[in-house]
Amino acid sequence: MSSAGMSQDMTQLFQMMKTEFDQQTAIVTKSVNETIMHIIDEKLHLFLEENKYLKNEVQRLKEKVKYLDEQNRKNNLLLHGIKETEKNHQELFNLIKQTLKNLDIEIDIYEINNFYRLGKKQGDSKVRPILISLTSFQKKLIILENKMKMPKQTYITEDFSKETLEMRKDLQEKLKQVKQSGKDAFIRNNKIVIKETIDTGKRKREASISPDNIKNKSLPSGSKNIIAPPKLQKTNLSEYMRVRSSSLTEKPSQQNNA
Known part of the structure; x- marks a missing residue:
């Protein structure tokens, strides 16, 4: 075999080996990629599940913190517009007591857990x-029932969180729309409650159907098939006794004749 023919055979063999090598490389690469992607998918799925669990846990903790915050504020009230004339804690209590006394409400020191001014003092411009x-929550309700007696430029509100205040602001807008539609509504427990209207119309009396009506088939339209019992005949007592006595005297005479 000439060197040229051998060189050609070697070239073909080399090309065949290269093609087979490329195919094997592609198969291995695909297999490796699929394996890697499968591992990544599994890891990603676990990560997403863990992330979902953590989000739910964070939401649960937020709800718990919110609930505890609302419970902590449940018996709180805010007095607005009361001038800062007190110089110490005792004078502040006396100021609170006098303010409530003007509402015809007496309060003692044991009925208050704590009391203080909110925020830092900023001069006389802001109260x-x-x-x-x-x-006691009951005491809070009594004060709220009398809050309309507060002097002008002073008022009483409940102690809500910033989140609840934003929610109530939106509810006030919706409540306004509901009232404009003619419905009687109010806000309770951060929800709009619509009062149901009671029908004060008198119930119509159902017509009773007598046997004569049924016989003549003269039933009022829309009436129910209610049959009234026949009227009892009034008995004349003296007539009854006379007939009864006569019947008793006649029986022995009839037997004698027999």
């Missing part, structure tokens, strides 16, 4: 509200 933490 800080007074926070009162009461020991």
Whole structure:
């Protein structure tokens, strides 16, 4: 075999080996890529599941913190517009007591857990509200029932969180729309409650159907098939006794004749 023919055979063999090598490389590369992608998918799935769990846990903790915050504020009230004339804690309590006394409400020191001005003092231009933490929710309701007696430029509000205040702001807008539609509604527990209207119309009396009506098939339209019992005949007592006595005297005479 000439060197030229051998060289050609070697070239073909080399090309065949290269093609087979490329095919094997492609198969291995695909297999490796699929394996890697499968591992990544598994890891990603675990990561997503863990992330979902953590989000739910964070949401649960947020709800718990919110609930505890609302419970902590449940018996709180805010007095707005009360001038800062007090010089110490005792004078502040006396100011609170006098303010409530003007509403015809008596309060003692044991009925308050804590009380203080909110925020830092900023001169006489801004009056800080007074926070009162009461020991009884019932006492809070009594104060709220009399809050309309507060002097002008002073008022009483409940102690809501910033989130609740934003929610109530939106609810006030919706409540306004509901009232404009003619419905009676109010806000309770951060929800709009619509009062149901009671129908004061008198119930119509159902017509009773007598046997004569049924016989003549003269039933009122829309009436129910209610059959009235026939009227009882009134008995004449003296007539009954006379007939009864006569019948008793006649029986023996009939037997004698027999």
